[in-house]
Amino acid sequence: MQASTSTTLPTPESLQGKPVPNVTFKARPDDEWQDLGTDALFKGKTVVVFSLPGAFTPTCSSTHLPRYNELAPVLRENGVDDILCISVNDAFVMNQWKAGQDASNITVIPDGNGDFTEGMGMLVDKRDLGFGQRSWRYAMLVKDGVIDKIFIEPEREGDPFEVSDADTMLRYINPEAKIPEAVVVFSRPGCPHCARAKTALSENGIVFTDVSEDQKITSNVLRAVTGSLTWPQAFVGGRLIGGADDVQDYLDKQGR
Known part of the structure; x- marks a missing residue:
């Protein structure tokens, strides 16, 4: 500009x-x-x-x-x-x-x-x-x-x-502050597991980008990107975490 x-x-x-x-x-x-x-x-x-x-x-x-x-x-x-x-x-x-x-x-x-x-x-x-x-x-x-x-x-x-x-x-x-890794969740509208994963992230103060099916992320695109056909699929810092249970396991390991 x-x-x-x-x-x-x-x-x-x-x-x-x-x-x-x-x-x-x-x-x-x-x-x-x-x-x-x-x-x-x-x-x-x-x-x-x-x-x-x-x-x-x-x-x-x-x-x-x-x-x-x-x-x-x-x-x-x-x-x-x-x-x-x-x-x-x-x-x-x-x-x-x-x-x-x-x-x-x-x-x-x-x-x-x-x-x-x-x-x-x-x-x-x-x-x-x-x-x-x-x-x-x-x-x-x-x-x-x-x-x-x-x-x-x-x-x-x-x-x-x-x-x-x-x-x-x-x-x-704070020069020593730890900058969080980027988090992305591939989700589907109306999916209860997607809602559970996003709620868990939000309740732990983690900001994430929600990329949903209504943004043309089809099951075929999801499989090409993540290797999976199930929703949701979450990434942290470029690493595939997985579905809702995997997100909760990740949070537990982080002590959240």
Whole structure:
């Protein structure tokens, strides 16, 4: 996504140690309008915030949001109370994007008027793309409403994505944190064993990608990939674990 900034971005040093902007967000949790103030989101909490140019845009959808969702359990194990994704989009767009991304570990915050983003000094001009005013890409760790650390993408043409990623944030919080292996479950709608395997993973705080039969994963595809015709089939870090009983055995061996 090519775009240029119209203003000079702030430096990390100019923001660290300062409070986040005091604004009110117009959100729709549970499809009901609600005013969310800065205090409600940050006061007395340790919060990771990542902000991006727009919902449904390529890098935001393919990498930025999914990786924070994937690493959310580890971030919480290391003292983070909540993970917020802020974008200059309205509440309807943000809610639909979250649902489509299956990002249950992320709290999406619609900064539709750009008040928070402008207060951060991150509002940039993307009118050449027809986007109007949007947020520059950044991530920050906020403790009790005060910016502890902020990672701002370099100010240059395009949409740089080098320092605001979830792995960089996790390494800052705890360089020794263990990053979980990727987990994928091939499942079939209405399959009780599939539901049992996915429930077991979820209850143990394991984020996984559900690849279901309604995504054109037929029994023939399942057999070609896993060597089995039975559903579900789970993979961890590229290794085939197997069905629901195998998933439970795996969790037991992990001490979960």
